[in-house]
Amino acid sequence: MENTAIIPLEARTELLKLRLLYLLTGLAGGLFNPYLTTLFVHQGIGANLVGVLMSIGTLLSIIVQPVWGLLVDRYRQTKLVLLLSICVPASLSFFYGFKYVAVIIMAYFLSIIFQSTQSPVADSYAVSAAQKGRTSYGTIRSLGSLGTALGGYAGGLYLSRFGISQLWMPFLALSLAGAATVLTLSRSTERNASAISLTQGIRELLGNRLFLMFLVACFFVNQTLTAYNSFFVLAFQDAGGSYSLVGTALLLASLTNIPSMLLAARILRSIGHERTLLLAAFFYALRWGIQWLFPVPAVMVGIQVLHGLSFGLFYVAAVEYVAQASGKKMQATGQSVFNMVFSGLGGIVGNLLNGYLFYSGGAQMMYLACTVSALIGAGMLYWINRKSKLSS
Structure with missing residues (x-):
């Protein structure tokens, strides 16, 4: 506060x-x-x-x-x-x-x-x-x-x-x-026009190796979210869950974002952006791993409490990381590039990949692949965290 x-x-x-x-x-x-x-x-x-x-x-x-x-x-x-x-x-x-x-x-x-x-x-x-x-x-x-x-x-x-x-x-x-x-x-944030050209600004942003690695990590982590956004209801029904319990699970997931986002400020101040992203990526992997190992409706409802600690915490930390990396002159551009990878490419590839996995091997194959993908993203974020420590 x-x-x-x-x-x-x-x-x-x-x-x-x-x-x-x-x-x-x-x-x-x-x-x-x-x-x-x-x-x-x-x-x-x-x-x-x-x-x-x-x-x-x-x-x-x-x-x-x-x-x-x-x-x-x-x-x-x-x-x-x-x-x-x-x-x-x-x-x-x-x-x-x-x-x-x-x-x-x-x-x-x-x-x-x-x-x-x-x-x-x-x-x-x-x-x-x-x-x-x-x-x-x-x-x-x-x-x-x-x-x-x-x-x-x-x-x-x-x-x-x-x-x-x-x-x-x-x-x-x-x-x-x-x-x-x-x-x-x-309109105070709009008073100063950018002193750099559009092409120069985007070149500088994408020329940052750590920022590029961050985008790739975000892609591996967030493409897994389509397992929730697009296929959770189908997976839940396959496990024997009812429509009423689906509504409870979806509401629980949305509500858990609120405390996570409110607590994000303290967590970011305490451990920094890179470690917070790494922690949230781990919760992504934990979330999918539990659903892979325990395909039970009650477990699938309860595990939605990790939605805030995974998506909610990751998104807040990522947006602030992008703001820090972009600088004052490239705020909207940085957020747009991040959103393009995080929601855009991650959404397209995630829907195609998880849709294929779900219909070819079932929900368990999809959740296993999501666990592996989140762990790959976490590994990249761990590397970014080490590099940031060495350069600071």
């Missing part, structure tokens, strides 16, 4: 606004995103085509994220880009209610182009505000996890009363509330 007695009022106000922004966008995303594939199928798009659309969307987000980051760093239009990343997808969600496949696909791809920059740009804003407010990025990001958990639950309640084609209405309302919060944010 920050010491409010020595933090300027402007910085405290900015932190409050950003926490509200993460809560509102978390609510909007948690309410809408989990049901998007179901909405597409309901509107007449075949399940096989939906999978293709999602893959193309992920690839598109990988392509546009660094472009947005470079534009933000060059022209210092953080607020404008953040507004667009919230308002455009929210407005386009109206078109998902049309029973025209071409209209839905066009709206979806345009949404991806703008929405893909929301997380890295918001993170660059939050890291800067956290530093000024003498607190941790995790105390801001945890509100996003709370919003996602509550939004997913609220989405289920909404759909029990209204049709899925009307889900865009609460999504639009919550998103516009988030956009209104963005309008109140300070």
Whole structure:
């Protein structure tokens, strides 16, 4: 927790606004995103085509994220880009209610182009505000996890009363509330234009060997998360679990992010970024290893308490590590490149690999491969930690 007695009022106000922004966008995303594939199928798009659309969307987000980051760093239009990343997808969600496949696909791809920059740009804003407010990025990001958990639950309640084609209405309302919060944010982080060219900045960032190794480690660690995001429900049912227990497991996993992200500041101060990343990677491996060894529904529910210690802790430490490695001039670019590897490439390869493993050898083969992958990432992070010690 920050010491409010020595933090300027402007910085405290900015932190409050950003926490509200993460809560509102978390609510909007948690309410809408989990049901998007179901909405597409309901509107007449075949399940096989939906999978293709999602893959193309992920690839598109990988392509546009660094472009947005470079534009933000060059022209210092953080607020404008953040507004667009919230308002455009929210407005386009109206078109998902049309029973025209071409209209839905066009709206979806345009949404991806703008929405893909929301997380890295918001993170660059939050890291800067956290530093000024003498607190941790995790105390801001945890509100996003709370919003996602509550939004997913609220989405289920909404759909029990209204049709899925009307889900865009609460999504639009919550998103516009988030956009209104963005309008109140300070423009202090945008005052100085970048003194370096775009190509020079990206070359310097990717020319850092430790940073490149960090990205590769993140890929090996986070590609395993698709075993939870995409295949947990199927694996849980194969183990004999019920739908009611699935909901309990998913809610438990989301809620564990909150204390982990709040405690991240103390852990980072105590052992540093590199060791925190290594610790979180170990919890990833432990999480998958236990599910590999004990494919029992009760164990698979209980093990979700490690979601916060794996994903939640890793993500906060990684975002702050990227902020430190990127420097003030390349914040949005650094976060975009990280997000491109962490969520983009990791998501595509993870879905393809874990999907193949699940359908060819079952959940146990998938969890074993995830354990090995997380341990490889942990080994790379151990090497980074040793190198950082030698250079310090």
